[in-house]
Amino acid sequence: MIHTRILGIDTSLRSTGVGIVESQGSKMIPIYYGVIKTKSGHPLSDSLLHLQSELEKVIIEHQPQVVAVEGIFFARNVKTAMLLSHARGALIAECAKKGLSVYEYEPRKVKMAVAGYGAAKKEQMQEMVKTLLHLEKKPPHDAADALALAITHLHNSTSIRLNAIKPI
């Protein structure tokens, strides 16, 4: 039986969710989840370094084989989007450094894959992630979103759409 470990990352400058799910045949097993926090008021460079080094620890400890991140398809607030992009750049670079391919999924697609509804709310996503992975309690929002990304990638990579998705 092929075991595939997916690392989902809900990228953010202040609160990045990470979640690892392993597929064992038709089963999905939760391996790890957590949130990497950075402090506001600290230099941006410190925050980016902290994101990279905490992510590195997770990758080394849990050895995922592939990464799923959220696509950026919005720009409600340009400043926020640019800060998020700094964090995303540092995190994606760290994944590449570890030899991992990175795939991106639209938020709507993640909601569809996990909750069956493209406009699902955060609470619904937490509940669905808890149910799908048989967790004892709801993971924090950001970690739930990361686990949802990993689940979405598993759904896609085991479907006929495998050849249609390309790493970013």
Added chain:
Amino acid sequence: MIHTRILGIDTSLRSTGVGIVESQGSKMIPIYYGVIKTKSGHPLSDSLLHLQSELEKVIIEHQPQVVAVEGIFFARNVKTAMLLSHARGALIAECAKKGLSVYEYEPRKVKMAVAGYGAAKKEQMQEMVKTLLHLEKKPPHDAADALALAITHLHNSTSIRLNAIKPI
């Protein structure tokens, strides 16, 4: 005599300029300049990793003590600004990993410091950088902008404004 080596980085996803200037008393000595190119059509993750690893080589070889980057104060095109921010995030994280403080300067301030004119054109900046650093030929645009950032930081850090600038 205190020697200070400044690494200027003109961040970009496709063509990042780097330039190192050393102050030796009142003199400014050019140490190195170059451009880190990435290929379009390749995965974003590969480009970010390439930027980080090429920058790492420059830092290891030339041992700068501090870094100057351009501040992002524009958003003509949100998509472009977000891609630039990915590159900037990866590059700033690499500097932080090497223990370097990163300072940012508004483009207008860099032009003022180097050309004495806040709306100086790229060609004027190349000419002024060549003159100020006694280079034999004009550096490429992106490298000239990087050297200009290093010169700007030297101007600022040796002035009474030292305490007014903070790393990002």
